[in-house]
Amino acid sequence: MSPVSGPRPELAELLAAARVVSVPMRVRFRGILHREALLIPGPAGWGEFSPFPEYDDVEAAPWLAAALEAAGEGYPEPVRDSVPVNGTVPAVGVEQVEAVLARFGAVPAVKVKVAERGQTVAEDLARVAEVRRLLPDAGIRVDANGGWDVPTAVGALEALAEAGLEYAEQPVPDIAGLRAVRLELARRGIPVLVAADESVRKETDPLRVAREDAADLIVVKVAPLGGVRRALEIVAAAGLPAVVSSALDTSVGIRAGVALAASLPELPYACGLGTLSLMSGDVSGELMLPDGGALAVRDVPVSGELLERWAASPEVTQWWLDRLGRVYGQLAER
Numbered sequence: 001m002s003p004v005s006g007p008r009p010e011l012a013e014l015l016a017a018a019r020v021v022s023v024p025m026r027v028r029f030r031g032i033l034h035r036e037a038l039l040i041p042g043p044a045g046w047g048e049f050s051p052f053p054e055y056d057d058v059e060a061a062p063w064l065a066a067a068l069e070a071a072g073e074g075y076p077e078p079v080r081d082s083v084p085v086n087g088t089v090p091a092v093g094v095e096q097v098e099a100v101l102a103r104f105g106a107v108p109a110v111k112v113k114v115a116e117r118g119q120t121v122a123e124d125l126a127r128v129a130e131v132r133r134l135l136p137d138a139g140i141r142v143d144a145n146g147g148w149d150v151p152t153a154v155g156a157l158e159a160l161a162e163a164g165l166e167y168a169e170q171p172v173p174d175i176a177g178l179r180a181v182r183l184e185l186a187r188r189g190i191p192v193l194v195a196a197d198e199s200v201r202k203e204t205d206p207l208r209v210a211r212e213d214a215a216d217l218i219v220v221k222v223a224p225l226g227g228v229r230r231a232l233e234i235v236a237a238a239g240l241p242a243v244v245s246s247a248l249d250t251s252v253g254i255r256a257g258v259a260l261a262a263s264l265p266e267l268p269y270a271c272g273l274g275t276l277s278l279m280s281g282d283v284s285g286e287l288m289l290p291d292g293g294a295l296a297v298r299d300v301p302v303s304g305e306l307l308e309r310w311a312a313s314p315e316v317t318q319w320w321l322d323r324l325g326r327v328y329g330q331l332a333e334r
């Protein structure tokens with residue numbers, strides 16, 4: 001296998017060089033039990049292409065642009081040499097919270113998933129209270145992934161605010177709803193900031209949320225936004241504080257997130273880049289796992305042996321190669 005040649009290599013080169021892995025999760029996260037990723041080697045390093053399976057080819061295109069940036073160009077100059085990282089607690093039962101947190105070590109902040117389908121606000125409150133009990137001084141943010149409607153969000157956040165929240169990520173699905181939640185929280189004097197995630201990364205216009213004053217801050221992820229350079233431009237144009245987060249990537253994708261966090265002029269919040277702790281394996285022997293609540297800015301060597309160990313089945317590999325071919329076609333049209 002030879003590395004692909006430049007920023008926009010030929011499709012045939014990409015298909016020949018790509019490797020596909022499937023890594024089991026330690027805990028179910030957004031319904032996922034195995035994380036699949038296609039990795040591409042290039043002159044600047046490895047790139048990761050791992051849009052979630054349900055994404056169509058148009059939504060997957062920026063993920064490929066990000067992978068090609070990593071492999072072909074590498075990253076801009078960092079302005080810091082390490083980035084603070086938050087722990088991430090999936091929508092697990094209270095009894096599992098301590099074990100999940102233990103995997104992250106000492107972290108300055110924790111993100112807690114809430115509003116999981118089939119669960120109640122009472123379960124969310126209990127999960128957040130348990131995090132607060134275990135880590136009295138940590139920043140806590142919640143992420144509803146758009147799972148509430150406006151009244152439920154306001155009610156839940158009023159109750160959750162007791163634990164002291166840094167912000168609530170995507171409490172409702174749409175931009176108008178985010179704005180409504182933000183206004184209602186302010187009207188009731190509930191001290192919770194609203195962050196937009198899906199309303200940035202899944203919108204055709206990632207700046208709409210900022211223009212419409214619908215959030216206090218934005219969550220930015222390298223792959224869905226089309227690369228580190230594009231994400232930097234979006235943050236600058238949005239003019240809002242930004243939180244860098246992962247897309248549940250292998251160390252290769254986490255490295256890209258670290259590059260973004262390390263290049264932002266301001267980094268007011270810990271980054272959601274500790275998610276390798278939720279996975280049972282990786283493609284690097286030097287995992288991008290937080291140490292002392294931070295990730296160092298460094299390159300990630302990819303191990304041939306680990307690519308073999310986690311190699312996806314021939315069927316899954318073919319599915320990803322077909323997808324790569326189709327999405328490459330989308331990119332060419334952009």
Ligand SMILES: O=C(O)CCC(=O)C1=CC=C[C@@H](O)[C@@H]1C(=O)O
Binds near residue numbers: 030087145245271272
């Ligand atoms: O931000 C974190 O702490 C971890 C990353 C994380 O929560 C996510 C990663 C990948 C997919 C998303 O559904 C999810 C998110 O909504 O932010």
Ligand SMILES: [Mg+2]
Binds near residue numbers: 145170197
């Ligand atoms: Mg989110």
